Amino acid sequence: MAPALTIPSVDEAPLLQAKKNGVDSQTKFEVLENYDGEYRFAPIEEAQVSRAMIKRYFNMMYDRAVSDVVIIGAGSAGLSCAYHLAKSRPDLKITILEANVAPGGGAWLGGQLMTPMVVRKPADRFLTELGVPFEDEGAFVVIKHAALFTSTILSKVLSFPNVVMMNATAVEDLIIREDYQGKQRVAGVVTNWTLVALNHDTQSCMDPNVITAPVIVTATGHDGPMGAFSAKRLVSTGLLKELGNMRGLDMNRAEPAIVNGTREVVPGLIMTGMELSEHDGSNRMGPTFGAMFASGIKAAKEAIRVLDTHQVVNGKIVA
Numbered sequence: 001m002a003p004a005l006t007i008p009s010v011d012e013a014p015l016l017q018a019k020k021n022g023v024d025s026q027t028k029f030e031v032l033e034n035y036d037g038e039y040r041f042a043p044i045e046e047a048q049v050s051r052a053m054i055k056r057y058f059n060m061m062y063d064r065a066v067s068d069v070v071i072i073g074a075g076s077a078g079l080s081c082a083y084h085l086a087k088s089r090p091d092l093k094i095t096i097l098e099a100n101v102a103p104g105g106g107a108w109l110g111g112q113l114m115t116p117m118v119v120r121k122p123a124d125r126f127l128t129e130l131g132v133p134f135e136d137e138g139a140f141v142v143i144k145h146a147a148l149f150t151s152t153i154l155s156k157v158l159s160f161p162n163v164v165m166m167n168a169t170a171v172e173d174l175i176i177r178e179d180y181q182g183k184q185r186v187a188g189v190v191t192n193w194t195l196v197a198l199n200h201d202t203q204s205c206m207d208p209n210v211i212t213a214p215v216i217v218t219a220t221g222h223d224g225p226m227g228a229f230s231a232k233r234l235v236s237t238g239l240l241k242e243l244g245n246m247r248g249l250d251m252n253r254a255e256p257a258i259v260n261g262t263r264e265v266v267p268g269l270i271m272t273g274m275e276l277s278e279h280d281g282s283n284r285m286g287p288t289f290g291a292m293f294a295s296g297i298k299a300a301k302e303a304i305r306v307l308d309t310h311q312v313v314n315g316k317i318v319a
């Protein structure tokens with residue numbers, strides 16, 4: 001039998017970290033990693049926990065009130081976009097907003113709540129880049145569990161220093177205003193805690209907050225309780241005449257249509273993933289995910305193109 005793991009120590013590491021964080025503490029504390037009934041934690045004040053979260057979260061909100069790129073929706077398309085963008089452009093402040101508590105959208109499962117995830121070639125190259133293992137079936141590959149893709153890409157995206165994600169945060173509206181040429185441009189997002197957004201019918205006015213950015217990527221999926229948010233808002237603001245409405249399932253037509261159609265649909269707003277099927281009136285593909293990865297990557301390339309071809313000052317396109 002393996003011996004019980006017991007590592008008694010007076011731990012210097014928290015002290016060093018505390019010093020680095022500007023905390024004035026000379027207290028040394030004993031910790032013990034013992035799984036035979038003697039496990040001992042470093043002491044803590046409850047208020048320290050509150051402050052550790054609050055200062056980070058609200059500093060992050062303060063900083064990201066002006067972002068370089070906001071991505072609405074952390075499903076397979078939004079996360080693929082975030083990964084490619086963060087990797088290609090470490091200089092950009094990328095802010096992901098996800099209405100759900102759990103990011104990942106529909107990518108925790110394959111079709112009909114089954115666990116395997118199917119990806120048509122050549123989108124398997126993205127899986128190789130991420131280090132997600134799969135079985136090769138010739139024209140397509142299969143990941144043993146969709147959650148393996150989603151947890152891997154999530155952990156990689158969140159590890160980029162230039163990416164932040166606010167989940168449980170819904171985009172309730174878009175900032176739309178005239179740009180330097182007098183054209184209507186999407187220039188930011190209007191946000192609220194999702195639990196507030198879901199209760200506008202039960203409470204008197206609970207005003208939102210805003211984030212401005214020269215580029216917004218919308219990846220809110222097809223129509224549903226929250227889905228196709230920006231496409232629907234474009235219609236109600238008159239920037240889009242009507243929704244194209246997602247058409248019936250045709251895998252061979254749907255996937256290239258979504259990837260090749262990924263674009264800046266109105267100035268400042270790039271649309272990716274299944275939201276585009278509602279905007280353009282293209283087919284759905286059902287449970288094959290390659291188009292979501294490739295559309296996300298294309299959205300990232302589009303975002304870089306927009307940023308590189310305009311002059312941005314304080315989060316606004318000025319030329």
Ligand code: AHZ
Nearest residue numbers: 073075076077099105106170171220221226273274284286
């Ligand atoms: O919670 C939503 C989900 O995580 C989030 N979202 C939607 N509206 C939002 C809002 N503010 C913030 N107003 C919002 N977040 O957007 C995410 C969309 O993820 P998804 O997985 O639904 O969409 P996707 O386009 O990334 O992937 C679609 C996957 C599908 S659906 C489909 C079919 O029905 O045929 N086939 C595939 C591959």
